Amino acid sequence: MSFLSGFKIRAALLKHQKGDNEGALSAYKALYDSGIIRSTYILPYSVLLLREGGEENYERVKQILIKAQKASDLNPQRKQQLFINYSVACWKTGEKDRAIQLMEASHRELPSGLTYNTLGFLYVEAGDAEKALPFNLEALEYDDTDPITLDNLAQTYYRLLNDKETAKQYFDKAHEIKPEQIDTLYFLAQYDLDNNDKEAALEKLTKAAEGRFSPLNFITRERIQSEIDQLKAGE
Incomplete structure (x- = not known):
């Protein structure tokens, strides 16, 4: 060069x-x-x-x-x-099986926090509870202070297993470690809404909307803003 x-x-x-x-x-x-x-x-x-x-x-x-x-x-x-970036691009263009296969191969070759984070999230997005739960529990053993791992596991319980009580423990820990994490803030706001605490929910959603979004966020800025607008309209 x-x-x-x-x-x-x-x-x-x-x-x-x-x-x-x-x-x-x-x-x-x-x-x-x-x-x-x-x-x-x-x-x-x-x-x-x-x-x-x-x-x-x-x-x-x-x-x-x-x-x-x-x-x-x-x-x-x-x-x-x-391989991670390529897999994400495949996922976003609808090649979901290929994205997961590539990530699984990458993880087998060189397990890391990045592969645990990415593949763990893709399993959740794919709705595959049988793979998502054991894999994200394994990721937690690999690093129990990684906020993305904690959020992935929380989403597994919340979205795939409908176990909001267990999910809350992991969302809380993820939030404690990384208070600005977008998806975590969004889901914690849903708990606030369940408890009719609109003020707390609005605070979390507003903070989430100010974050830097990535292709691996569950929630979008547009959807968060829509929820904020609805809450403000109901005040």
Whole structure:
């Protein structure tokens, strides 16, 4: 890789780090279109595209990550992140079985917090209680302080097993560790509504709406805002 290419990559990454997502996306696209294939920038490029959302961006993610498999700087950790991002793009484009199969293969090869988080969530989203519960319990043994793991397990009990009492314990612990976690705030707000505490629910939903959403959030900003509007209209 030339000095100029390295400089361009560093400049693009700096834009991303400073929160200039639009500038970073433009710089990443220019790098890719010029034929520079390095996982150093393609992985964060794929993350931005996933966060932007939309069918075109999800297909673009799959395209660039296929190319990134041949990158000379692709180490085992980056390879795992590549498979995770590719799996998420597959999930978002309706290839749900393929997404889960890829994540299962990645997890077998190199189990990590990332694979536990992602695959655990996909099992819940797929409505597969038989896989979701044992896997997310195993994830809890792997790291019982990971807020995403705790939320995944809580959602397993809440959404798949209709055991809200057990779910609440894990939502509470996840919230204690990461108070701004979007899905956790949303579900805890539902408990507040069950208890007719609209003020507490509104506070949590408002905080959740201010968060940075990802493709692996159960809830969307639009749905949260809709619930906020309904609560305010009923005041």
